[in-house]
Amino acid sequence: MGEFDLIRQFFQRPVRRAALGVGDDCALLAPAPGMQLAVSSDMLVEGRHFFADVDPAALGHKALAVNLSDLAACGARPLAFTLALALPRADPAWLQAFAGGLLALADAHGCELVGGDTTAGPLNICITVFGEVPPGRALLRSGAQVGDDIWVSGTLGDARLALEALRGRARLPAAALAAARQRLERPTPRVALGQALQGVATSTIDVSDGLLGDLGHILAASRVGARLDASVATELIAICAGGSSAGGHFDLEIDVETRRQCALAGGDDYELAFTAPAGLAAEVRAAARQADAPVTRIGRIEAEPGLRLVDAAGQALPVQHYASFDHFA
Amino acid sequence: MGEFDLIRQFFQRPVRRAALGVGDDCALLAPAPGMQLAVSSDMLVEGRHFFADVDPAALGHKALAVNLSDLAACGARPLAFTLALALPRADPAWLQAFAGGLLALADAHGCELVGGDTTAGPLNICITVFGEVPPGRALLRSGAQVGDDIWVSGTLGDARLALEALRGRARLPAAALAAARQRLERPTPRVALGQALQGVATSTIDVSDGLLGDLGHILAASRVGARLDASVATELIAICAGGSSAGGHFDLEIDVETRRQCALAGGDDYELAFTAPAGLAAEVRAAARQADAPVTRIGRIEAEPGLRLVDAAGQALPVQHYASFDHFA
Numbered sequence: 001m002g003e004f005d006l007i008r009q010f011f012q013r014p015v016r017r018a019a020l021g022v023g024d025d026c027a028l029l030a031p032a033p034g035m036q037l038a039v040s041s042d043m044l045v046e047g048r049h050f051f052a053d054v055d056p057a058a059l060g061h062k063a064l065a066v067n068l069s070d071l072a073a074c075g076a077r078p079l080a081f082t083l084a085l086a087l088p089r090a091d092p093a094w095l096q097a098f099a100g101g102l103l104a105l106a107d108a109h110g111c112e113l114v115g116g117d118t119t120a121g122p123l124n125i126c127i128t129v130f131g132e133v134p135p136g137r138a139l140l141r142s143g144a145q146v147g148d149d150i151w152v153s154g155t156l157g158d159a160r161l162a163l164e165a166l167r168g169r170a171r172l173p174a175a176a177l178a179a180a181r182q183r184l185e186r187p188t189p190r191v192a193l194g195q196a197l198q199g200v201a202t203s204t205i206d207v208s209d210g211l212l213g214d215l216g217h218i219l220a221a222s223r224v225g226a227r228l229d230a231s232v233a234t235e236l237i238a239i240c241a242g243g244s245s246a247g248g249h250f251d252l253e254i255d256v257e258t259r260r261q262c263a264l265a266g267g268d269d270y271e272l273a274f275t276a277p278a279g280l281a282a283e284v285r286a287a288a289r290q291a292d293a294p295v296t297r298i299g300r301i302e303a304e305p306g307l308r309l310v311d312a313a314g315q316a317l318p319v320q321h322y323a324s325f326d327h328f329a
Numbered sequence: 330m331g332e333f334d335l336i337r338q339f340f341q342r343p344v345r346r347a348a349l350g351v352g353d354d355c356a357l358l359a360p361a362p363g364m365q366l367a368v369s370s371d372m373l374v375e376g377r378h379f380f381a382d383v384d385p386a387a388l389g390h391k392a393l394a395v396n397l398s399d400l401a402a403c404g405a406r407p408l409a410f411t412l413a414l415a416l417p418r419a420d421p422a423w424l425q426a427f428a429g430g431l432l433a434l435a436d437a438h439g440c441e442l443v444g445g446d447t448t449a450g451p452l453n454i455c456i457t458v459f460g461e462v463p464p465g466r467a468l469l470r471s472g473a474q475v476g477d478d479i480w481v482s483g484t485l486g487d488a489r490l491a492l493e494a495l496r497g498r499a500r501l502p503a504a505a506l507a508a509a510r511q512r513l514e515r516p517t518p519r520v521a522l523g524q525a526l527q528g529v530a531t532s533t534i535d536v537s538d539g540l541l542g543d544l545g546h547i548l549a550a551s552r553v554g555a556r557l558d559a560s561v562a563t564e565l566i567a568i569c570a571g572g573s574s575a576g577g578h579f580d581l582e583i584d585v586e587t588r589r590q591c592a593l594a595g596g597d598d599y600e601l602a603f604t605a606p607a608g609l610a611a612e613v614r615a616a617a618r619q620a621d622a623p624v625t626r627i628g629r630i631e632a633e634p635g636l637r638l639v640d641a642a643g644q645a646l647p648v649q650h651y652a653s654f655d656h657f658a
């Protein structure tokens with residue numbers, strides 16, 4: 001199969017909103033007058049971001065989901081994306097499934113595939129996504145204020161628990177693994193929540209590398225510190241806390257240290273961590289209801305630099321022990 | 330070196346025009362009111378688009394140049410780009426040189442690096458570039474009309490000749506190889522010419538995969554055919570035709586078949602091939618002068634579908650013999 005046939009067969013569709021889509025030297029977007037354009041790129045590499053034998057439909061979903069999660073963290077409404085794809089070979093069955101997973105999530109968010117590139121090479125997926133946000137309304141990392149509450153959406157750590165189980169480092173019953181794996185392979189970008197938090201959250205980030213590390217970016221950008229209740233965050237592992245996104249209940253015996261590691265440093269959660277004034281807690285909960293996204297208050301912004309982590313008894317825990325995943329560390 | 334240190338040290342600079350640059354979940358662009366946004370992505374893979382031992386400064390230049398060339402083919406003015414980079418290791422000397430070549434070309438075109446991604450993995454460079462163009466003024470592939478002249482900018486085939494020499498399939502004197510290699514490794518995107526051709530050219534494409542193949546995209550999109558003078562195009566190999574971009578003269582004995590192959594099907598030229606009404610030849614030449622880009626008339630658009638290639642004596646040449654490079658063929 002040739003490069004151009006491949007694009008035509010699997011990725012070329014009529015555009016609805018863009019002025020020009022796949023098939024010319026450039027795509028043409030017509031941003032709504034006065035809106036700012038939010039842009040983010042993420043690159044996924046086999047063996048680092050996904051296993052070689054991953055379900056291609058799940059991979060297509062995840063490749064776009066991690067980019068939509070960046071738009072969510074910015075409070076932007078998704079518009080369009082480009083896809084650059086390096087493939088060891090052009091396998092029609094694989095491409096069909098990959099495109100299916102990718103475009104289903106794209107359609108669910110009204111986010112059009114407008115262009116890209118394909119080449120032979122080690123499997124690599126690079127997506128650049130575009131969204132729009134009214135000027136001055138984008139959620140940044142730099143706005144956290146002393147006294148703000150720290151919130152996180154959804155659940156934390158299940159994706160990492162699945163990864164540890166798939167690597168043979170943790171044991172999970174089959175049903176629990178299936179539920180956790182769903183979180184690892186088909187994350188839900190919190191796009192509606194991001195938009196609902198415009199004007200409410202003072203700072204936002206998506207949890208991709210692990211809660212503590214990502215929260216650290218907010219603290220650095222905002223020049224503040226924080227106190228975090230590790231026991232509350234650790235309870236956010238859905239499958240350990242007596243529930244899963246599918247509603248199942250699993251009686252798991254996982255030690256508190258593993259649960260803390262997964263919840264605090266696991267990564268691949270694609271939830272939103274954000275800060276908001278303590279007086280706007282009702283507005284935060286209203287935004288969460290509107291976006292159908294559960295939120296939990298896990299700490300407080302403080303003037304003293306650095307992150308202080310305490311357990312349920314108020315005892316300090318070693319923060320550096322739960323450091324974030326770094327691709328070159 | 331950690332991922333975030335790497336970004337800070339080599340790629341993070343204050344933005345001038347963008348509302349927000351490197352370092353948050355998204356970059357924020359503020360498009361000029363009423364302008365359309367042209368978007369293009371290109372992915373470069375080691376062993377396919379460049380040799381493993383390529384000069385990293387040249388690689389940085391080329392990675393952005395091929396993307397700027399897509400903006401040129403659209404007639405768009407460069408604004409910003411994102412860079413996603415998979416690296417086998419974080420080598421500071423390599424990164425310094427790569428960033429130097431990349432950012433020098435970016436600065437020359439006022440095109441800001443606003444965001445991206447870095448990860449460990451087989452070397453892969455994915456750039457997405459953004460430009461602006463007034464509504465209705467973008468140069469597309471689909472506007473060629475019967476009777477239009479076919480033009481090409483600059484020189485053709487030198488990059489491919491360098492590639493053949495580097496692969497050991499052709500022999501060039503050292504000075505000629507150096508000149509040809511410059512064309513292969515440091516192509517000049519025709520950004521000013523693309524903008525000058527707004528309202529003059531009826532269709533445009535950049536020559537990345539080879540003149541005949543790329544011209545074929547114009548013919549298909551415009552539903553027309555063409556007659557091309559192969560002898561004129563073949564003379565466009567600068568280093569064979571008695572000149573190089575550096576002004577050197579080389580007495581080369583390269584057979585006409587190799588010259589034709591390189592000029593007509595070589596690829597990696599990053600010149601513009603375009604069509605314009607025969608009555609606007611003076612305007613084409615004025616645009617070329619304004620953009621300081623030589624242009625040559627190489628053929629004519631015809632109603633009969635398909636491409637007819639003739640030599641200097643008017644004899645038909647086999648078009649399919651000079652087919653384009655296809656990444657999955």
